[in-house]
Amino acid sequence: GAGVSQSPSNKVTEKGKDVELRCDPISGHTALYWYRQRLGQGLEFLIYFQGNSAPDKSGLPSDRFSAERTGESVSTLTIQRTQQEDSAVYLCASSLVDRNYGYTFGSGTRLTVV
C-alpha cells in the first residue's frame, strides 16, 4: 500500500479483556516496528521484526504482550488481560532494510482500557 495502515484507529475495551491490533506495512518494507506512546510522553519501543522473525523483543513490557508477523506483511500486536496502564496510542512503523533512512509511521491505534 501507499502508507502504513493500522486498525482499528480507536479501541475501547474493558479491563481484563484481550485486544488485537493490526499493522499493514508499506509494500516492500522488510522491517516493522511497534511503539507505544502514552499521553504526553515519548515513544517507547516494543518490538522489531525483520521479515517474520523478531530479533528484538526487549521492549515488550510483560508477558501479556505478544506480536507476530506473517512473512513480510501484516503484523498483529496482542495484549491479553488488558490493564488501565495499557491505555496509549500504539504506533506501527516500517522501513527498508537500510536503517539509515528512518521509518514511516502509521496513524496509530488509540487504546483506552476502562
Place this chain on the structure above:
Amino acid sequence: QKEVEQNSGPLSVPEGAIASLNCTYSDRGSQSFFWYRQYSGKSPELIMFIYSNGDKEDGRFTAQLNKASQYVSLLIRDSQPSDSATYLCAVIRSSGSARQLTFGSGTQLTVLP
C-alpha cells in the same frame, strides 16, 4: 541518564525567527540521527536524517551533528505557525544488530503569529 535527551519546552518563537531544537545522546557509538515532527494527535513524520558530522540543509531545515559532543540539533529558519508541533529526536544505537530508533521525549515548539 536517558539515552536521548531533549528539552521538553515549550519553546516559543515569533513568526519569521529561527527555532533551535537541541538533543544529546549517551551512546557514543550511535551512527544515525533523525528528526521527526509530530502534530498533536497525529503520528510522527520524518523531517531530516543525518549521519555525518557537520550540517545538512533541506529547505528551511538544517540538521547539525557533532559526534564528539554527542549533540544533534535542528534549526528551522523563517519559522511559520504551521511549524508548531512536537519535534522528536531519534538515534540508532550502535549495540549489536539493533535497528530500532530510540526516541527522546520531544520538544514542543510554538510559533507565534
